[in-house]
Amino acid sequence: xxxxxxxxxxxxxxxxxxxxxxxxxxxxxxxxxxxxxxxxxxxxxxxxxxxxxxxxxxxxxxxxxxxxxxxxxxxxxxxxxxxxxxxxxxxxxxxxxxxxxxxxxxxxxxxxxxxxxxxxxxx
Numbered sequence: 001x002x003x004x005x006x007x008x009x010x011x012x013x014x015x016x017x018x019x020x021x022x023x024x025x026x027x028x029x030x031x032x033x034x035x036x037x038x039x040x041x042x043x044x045x046x047x048x049x050x051x052x053x054x055x056x057x058x059x060x061x062x063x064x065x066x067x068x069x070x071x072x073x074x075x076x077x078x079x080x081x082x083x084x085x086x087x088x089x090x091x092x093x094x095x096x097x098x099x100x101x102x103x104x105x106x107x108x109x110x111x112x113x114x115x116x117x118x119x120x121x122x123x
Contacts, residue, residue, distance in 0.1 A: 004042040005051060012054035013063065017070035024076045025050040029068075029097060030083040031090045032058075037119045038083075044121070045083055045113065056092030068100035072108060083113045086122055 007021035012029070015022075028049040035041045035053070054064060071077060082097050084090035094112060101108060114122040 001040075001043060004046040004048075007050055010051045010053050012052045012067065013059060015052055015067075017067050017074065021050050022071055022075040022077065024078060026079050026081075027052065027071075027077050028081045028083060029054075029093065031055060031085055031093050033085050033087075033090075034083045034115050037085060037117065038115050038121070039119055045081065049081065054093070055089075056096055057089035061092060061096050064096045065100045065103070068097060069103040072101055072104035072106045077106075077108055080108055080110045081113060082110060083115065086114055086116050 007019070009015055026049045028045055029052045030041075030045070032053050032055040034045075038044065056064070072080075080097060080101075082094055084093050097110060101110065112123070116122050
């Protein structure tokens, strides 16, 4: 299958909040493990979206909140899809996005997708 990735970098820690590909984007924020577990990640979740990946357990959540707050506030993002694994450490990503949205003062539609450890879409 062809890659649906349209920008680089993808690691949230490396993407500047002013990255041109964020302007008016449909944004997919995925936990690091999601693309590894979900075999059809590109066609099912990534197509037509700008991608940011990160790990809420291993990375600095405070930096994520600050960076996402700026992105939500300034980039004109149209929607956000948060993709996490069913494991407890991934729940932090939803909290990070929620806090950043609150701080940004924006009301961007957010959808959450949860992936099982066996690679199935749970919700």
